[in-house]
Amino acid sequence: MKDAQHILTQIIYLGQEITQVKDVDLLLEKILTLARNFTNADAGSIYVKHNHRLFFKYAQNDSIQKQHGDHGKLIYSTFSLPADNTSIAGYVAHTGRMVNIPNVYALGEDVPFSFDKTYDVVTGYKTRSVLAFPLKTPQEEILGVLQLINAKDGNGNIVAFNTDDEPFIMYFANSAAIALERAQLTREIILRMLRMAEMRDPKETGAHVNRVGAYAAVLYETWASPRGISKEQIEKTKDILRMAAMLHDVGKVAISDLILKKPARLNVDEFEIMKQHTFLGARLFADSHSEFDVAAFYIALEHHERWDGMGYPGTVIWHDPFGVGAVYAKNSGTPKRGEEIHLYGRIVAVADVYDALSSKRCYKDAWNEDQVLRTIREESGRHFDPDMVIAFFKSLDALRGIRKQYPDDSDL
Numbered sequence: 001m002k003d004a005q006h007i008l009t010q011i012i013y014l015g016q017e018i019t020q021v022k023d024v025d026l027l028l029e030k031i032l033t034l035a036r037n038f039t040n041a042d043a044g045s046i047y048v049k050h051n052h053r054l055f056f057k058y059a060q061n062d063s064i065q066k067q068h069g070d071h072g073k074l075i076y077s078t079f080s081l082p083a084d085n086t087s088i089a090g091y092v093a094h095t096g097r098m099v100n101i102p103n104v105y106a107l108g109e110d111v112p113f114s115f116d117k118t119y120d121v122v123t124g125y126k127t128r129s130v131l132a133f134p135l136k137t138p139q140e141e142i143l144g145v146l147q148l149i150n151a152k153d154g155n156g157n158i159v160a161f162n163t164d165d166e167p168f169i170m171y172f173a174n175s176a177a178i179a180l181e182r183a184q185l186t187r188e189i190i191l192r193m194l195r196m197a198e199m200r201d202p203k204e205t206g207a208h209v210n211r212v213g214a215y216a217a218v219l220y221e222t223w224a225s226p227r228g229i230s231k232e233q234i235e236k237t238k239d240i241l242r243m244a245a246m247l248h249d250v251g252k253v254a255i256s257d258l259i260l261k262k263p264a265r266l267n268v269d270e271f272e273i274m275k276q277h278t279f280l281g282a283r284l285f286a287d288s289h290s291e292f293d294v295a296a297f298y299i300a301l302e303h304h305e306r307w308d309g310m311g312y313p314g315t316v317i318w319h320d321p322f323g324v325g326a327v328y329a330k331n332s333g334t335p336k337r338g339e340e341i342h343l344y345g346r347i348v349a350v351a352d353v354y355d356a357l358s359s360k361r362c363y364k365d366a367w368n369e370d371q372v373l374r375t376i377r378e379e380s381g382r383h384f385d386p387d388m389v390i391a392f393f394k395s396l397d398a399l400r401g402i403r404k405q406y407p408d409d410s411d412l
Contacts, residue, residue: 015175023242024183031176042150053080085112089145098133102160131161135177207406209246214402215351216245223391244295251281275312302345309337346385
């Protein structure tokens with residue numbers, strides 16, 4: 001039995017660990033993982049509150065994961081539920097109270113909420129114990145709900161969650177809420193920047209950039225995991241890449257409306273002007289102060305490069321003609337190919353094309369999935385890094401899940 005001092009030290013460490021994560025989606029996944037590890041929970045899910053509804057974001061389930069026999073993440077349907085007393089998570093969001101239920105199939109008649117058995121029926125999983133608690137800021141605003149399922153003892157048996165752990169869990173939840181509030185603010189700042197681009201280019205929606213960012217993080221993890229890169233480095237890079245990839249087309253704010261909003265394909269001269277959005281976007285991050293700036297720079301600059309050297313803008317010469325820090329760029333005419341293209345550019349190239357082909361545009365309908373997958377496979381070694389295409393197909397279920405999570409009418 002751990003003593004209180006040891007547990008408190010552990011909780012403080014976990015709180016410090018989540019403060020290192022900047023991206024909202026990766027933070028939510030991290031919060032769920034750490035809370036499950038602390039309570040030895042077999043499964044869990046996390047929801048984000050928006051207006052008066054809870055939006056399901058992530059779930060983890062060790063038992064079902066083992067049945068799948070692979071190391072990929074489980075894909076769940078996205079849904080929302082009312083923040084009221086009709087469900088366990090809804091009750092927690094509505095009241096701000098923690099609930100600790102030893103057996104959800106033996107709820108008393110005095111509780112206002114009920115347990116939805118649908119998931120158990122569909123999957124064959126048996127939910128028993130549930131610990132659900134709010135992610136509440138110091139200002140008492142509830143940002144979401146974390147729901148842990150089926151605590152295990154040292155022998156792997158399902159038991160009730162330890163009531164002695166509840167104060168420590170709430171301490172962790174408060175730290176998680178503060179980190180989540182900060183991450184949501186960061187995401188909102190990025191989305192506001194991108195809404196400026198959306199005013200100029202109707203294709204540059206919040207849903208599109210969220211999908212590209214999420215695709216990029218998944219592709220990187222799939223590519224990096226078998227290459228001996230440490231888990232810590234993978235998590236750090238995913239965090240940076242997830243946000244930086246959202247800014248891949250930010251340079252379009254400097255392109256004329258006549259080109260951006262043209263309801264047809266561009267002619268040769270117009271396309272040459274459009275190409276400038278790459279180094280115009282990169283210029284915003286040329287004076288690098290962080291790893292995020294470096295990532296955003298290379299993504300903006302190189303996400304239209306091609307593995308075979310036929311992309312753009314190629315090698316760019318940066319210069320400050322007046323010596324006052326006003327950095328400009330011009331194309332040297334030298335193409336980039338293969339691994340001359342930054343890893344981040346090669347990742348976002350696949351992510352961006354996949355989303356563009358799968359989405360409706362003013363000049364085309366969305367392609368069906370067979371067409372999209374065939375094109376990506378055929379472009380391996382031409383447009384795309386062959387290793388990145390391999391990572392793409394290994395990640396396909398996760399990518400499909402992301403597309404459902406960020407439909408075209410949503411910025412969440």
